[in-house]
Amino acid sequence: MASELKSLVAELTNAVNRKQFDNVNTLLTRAKRTLLLQNALIPTSSTDPQLLVLARETLELGALSAIRQTDAPAFTRYYQQLQPFYDLEREANNTLDTKTSQRSKITGLYLLLLLSSGDGTSFHTVLEGLVEEASLKERNVEDDPFIKYPVDLERNLMEGSYDKVWRETNSERVPSEDFALFSNVLVGTIRSEIADCSEKAYPSLPISNAKNLLFLESEGAVMEFAQQRGWTLRDGRIYFPVEPEAATRSEKDILVASSSIIENAIGYARELETIV
Structure with a gap:
């Protein structure tokens, strides 16, 4: 079952990268059904770590696909589904492989979505959690370019420095193509x-x-x-x-x-x- 799922995730990755969204949606349905049968969509301490990694990758690919299809509600649902996996990553005795995790990127995109929709309260709630986590590790949350980008935009918006926001959304400092999709908003x-x-x-x-x-x-x-x-x-x-x-x-x-x-x-x- 794990090998079948691994093959599905590889196909899904290719389809997302090629923006073949009809195929993406079909593969997502198949992958999530397989994960559901293995009780891996909600992580527990008894779940096979290899399955957890594949489940996380599936949900992350779903989130990125939603962004590229400008489907904000779907992206938000994937973000919420990913939180139990990301909670595991934060645990000190974590056995979940984080090498392929896109937590930073997904979280940065979610912050940008909140900023674009004018939800400042939720933006700061998420950011405060990230700041606290970074401080416990003696790090600065803005050392992460995926997080720094929406934080800088929010700061400039609050200052009324709209020229700076315009420059940021049209500069090489945009962390990835997915972030650039929010420019028009x-x-x-x-x-x-x-x-x-x-x-x-x-x-x-x-x-x-x-x-x-x-x-x-x-x-x-x-x-x-x-x-x-x-x-x-x-x-x-x-x-x-x-x-x-x-x-x-x-x-x-x-x-x-x-x-x-x-x-x-x-x-x-x-x-x-x-x-x-």
């Missing part, structure tokens, strides 16, 4: 934040400036985005809706409210213009 978050701040900071903006400010590829994309937000387009400018409470505030107060965010974004927009 994160940039969408950035764009929404900048749009919110722009509405508070300015009565209007030229469409040409808004293109770089909002990290959009064309003025046509700006106009489409503006219509989705309910902004008014007139004479080459975007006019933001005026909130009733904002009408009584001075222009200086409005500008101060979001100055750091807007300055960072505009600074990056100017850099883009220089590069182009």
